[in-house]
Structures are given as C-alpha cells and as structure tokens.
Amino acid sequence: TRRSSDLYVQRGISGESIVWAFTTGHAANWHPITWLSHAFDWQISGKNPWMHHATNVCLHAVNAALLFLLLYRCTGALWPSFFVAALFAVHPLNVQSVAWVAERKNVLSTFFGLLSLLAYARYSRTKSAPAYAASLALLACGLMSKPMLVTWPFVMLLMDYWPLQRIAAPIRDFKQVVRQVLKLTPEKVPYFALVFVSSVVTYLVQSRAGATGGEGGIPILYRCLNAIVSYAAYLWQTVWPFGLAAFYPHPFDTIAMWKVVLSLFLLLAITALVLRYGSTKRYLVFGWFFYVGTLVPVIGIVQVGSQSMADRYAYVPLIGFFVLVAWLGSDAKTTLRKPAAIFGALSVVLLSVRTINESPHWRNGITLWEHAVEVTSNNYVAHNNLGTAYKKAKMVDKAVPHFVESLKFRPGHPGALVNLGQLMLDQRNVAEAVSTLEKAVQSSPGHAVAQFTLATAYFAAQRFDKSLEHAKIAQSLSPGDAKIYNLLGILSDVQGRREEAIQYFQTALRINPGLRSAETNLQRVLSK
16 A cells, blocks of 8 residues: 555645645655655656656756856866865765665755855855845755755855855954854844754654654763764765665664774864864865764764664765865875876776766665675664565565564564564464564554554454554554554444444545555445
C-alpha cells in the first residue's frame, strides 16, 4: 500500500498537493518546496525515476556553476574560483546528496542559498532594494527546501569580512571587528528573523515526530565528544575519501578518547593559525569559519537520528574548506604556483575517479548496504537495511542473518526485531512472531510500526483483544497510516461492531484511496 504522502506527490502540482506540502510534517521535516519539486518530477515522468535523478544531477551542476559565479564576481580571481567549483562538482562526499533522490532537499536548498548570496553580494555593492528583497526571498525558499541554511546570516557576515571587505578591520583587532559587525547587524535582522522562524518550525516538527534525541536518546556528553571527532573526520574524508558509507553508527559511550584529544588538538591548531594569519590572508577566516559554522546545525549537538555523521551533511560546509585550499594555492610563492596548479588539476582528476567508483554503490538497496557493511564495523543499521533489501528481493535466507547481526550489535533494535517478526509471520510461525514483536515493543514503545506489526501478529494468533490494544496504540502514534485503520476495521467486524468497522474502512480509504484491501473489506461488511 502507498503512504498518503506518496498520493499527494503523485498527483503532481495541484492545489491539493500545494496545500499538503505547506502543512505536512511528514518524515519529520517541513520542506514544502522540496515536496513540490518531487511532485513536479512525478508530473513529468510518472513512475519512471529518470526525472528525479536528472533533476538532482542538474541542480548539483547548477550549484557548481553558481559557486564559481559567486566567487568570481566577488573576488575577480578566475582560477581559484574555478578550482573550488571543480572540487565541489566532483568530490565523492557529494555523491550521497546527488545519487540519493531523497536528498533533493540538500541540492535544492543549496541552489537557493547560493542565489541568495549572489543577490546579497549585489546588494552590498549597489545598496539595491530589489537585490536585498531577492536575497531574503531566496533564503526563505532555501529554508523551505531544507533548514540547513539557518547559518546563512552568519555566512553573510563572513562575506562582509572576505571577499566583500565591508568589515575593514583585521581579525586581530577584535574590538574594531565587533564594532563593524554591529554596524552591519541591522540589515541582517530580517535574515535572522527568517532563520528563527525556520528553526522553531523545524524543532516542533521533528519533536512531534520523535526524531530529536536520536534512537533511545544520546547523552549530551557523548554528543559533544562525537561532534569534536566528526569535525576532524569530515576533513579527513575530504582529503582521503575512502570507506564512505550511507550510514555511520553513533559510538555512544564507546568513543575512543584518543580520537577526541587528537581531533580537538587539530581543530584548535587550525583555528589558531587562521587567527594568526587571517588579518593578511582574509580568505583563511572565511574558509575555516564557513566550514565550522555551517556544520553546526548537523554536527549532532542537537541529535536527529542515530548516526554519528553523514556524507550529505558536508555538502555545504566543504565549500569553505575548498576556498581555503584554493586561495592558499593561488597565494603561494611564484616558484610554487606551477606545482600547486599541477597538484590541483591532479586532485580534481583523482577525485573524479573516486566519484565514478563510489556512485555504483547507490544502484539499489543491496549494493548500497553491502558496501556499508563492508567498510564499517558494528553497523547495526546497515545490517538491518541490508536484510530488508534481501527480504524485498525474496532472498529470505540471506536476510535473516543480517537481522540477527543487527541485534548482536544493537540488542533490542526495534527495526531488526520487527523485520524478524514479520518474516516469522510470513512463514506462519505465529507464536515466535508474537514473542519477537513483543520484544520490539518493550524496547521501543513509541515505535508505531512495531506496535502495528505486533497487532497483526496477535490477530493471526486470534488474540483479538490484544490485537485491538496495540492497533489503538499504533493509531495514536501514526494517525495518518491507512493500514492501521484497515486493521481496526477488521477487528471491529470480527467483534461484531460493523458500523464502527465501516467508519474505520472509510477513514482508511480517505487517507489512501488506493488501499484495495480496505475497499474489499468495506464492500464485504456492507454486503452483510
């Protein structure tokens, strides 16, 4: 059966889909423009996925062109600007954002974000009111594509230091820098207002969906330690992009302290060097603090999900690091410029080869998660997802060991327990399915799918009262799931409450008119 979100997206651009896009918090996100972009793709190509992938690729290519245009217009430096855009275009860390259609929100928000910076750069030169209004409107569009752009007002302040040089004081003259920043702050107030509204909406949507805090909640100490290591790890993956995976499990309390200490030393050392030389080499300040600042929303201090880091989170922040590297190379002594240029060109070629090798891993679920299992350790999510991919491919014998392996690394993982329980149900091992699914619910009472699957297992065991109890819990956790209302209708019919059953089936069909089982059940009850 299709989810209600699929139905709205698959209607294409319509009044109904527009209203839904701006009012839904589906998938723990509020990104109406992203939803509408998917609806537009569906309207063009229907079930064929080519348009969805082509749109991502085109947006990424346009983003690289916009990045070049922004840097070239602001600095007049042709080759450094081109080098930054080239690195951004071909770096393997960006494969996830482009190849994964669901990451449309990343490439789309960056598209609007770069356009916003271009308009802001024009405003800073001309004080044009239309340019200022365009910059604000484009930032709003970016935030409605993905709230990653909440750092954009700070990025504009960095641009005021370099390359726009509206902040004339050198970084070492901290008091003078602060005065000039305060002088420019009033024009940033509308930007901060947009960011504040976006942040509040995002937090509310994710909180209601149970996405904040990670799986089971991660203590703040472990989040901070992981954030320190992740800052350094993204840098390492930038220069050595091997072992990339679709998911990196959070280390929780197993994080190695030597990694924390080494990472903290690296970050402090780079920051000290930037502050030491940033008065004469202003691009150092822009590049480094762009990288550090734009990672803040996704570094894991506010944990969303149970990953330690993700390749897609580096899509925007890496721009800062690329700027730092490119301008350092162009600023080298005359005798070193030719070797730097050769090294830069070679880097682009080698990174392109890595991207070509990395992309096939995203061909399907099996190739994606087989690779993740291969290059990571203790990856309970990768094992569970690989098992799910095998299950969908009717390769049950291969699926079960991965569910078991997932539970070995993460005992009580509800996803793996639900998958195992569903397989047992499919094989008519009802008693074992009930036992396994009870463990899933005990581990995660707020897991709607676990509650629903346990309800179906109790129904198969003809324990209708228990089935109704858990179906009601599932309905309260996921009130927009048509399958739950269908099950509630079946249970009502079994217990002789046919008018109630009719209402449940009708509700299921209102949510998902394509749910054939609900339609069949409704006709059957009406015929009685």
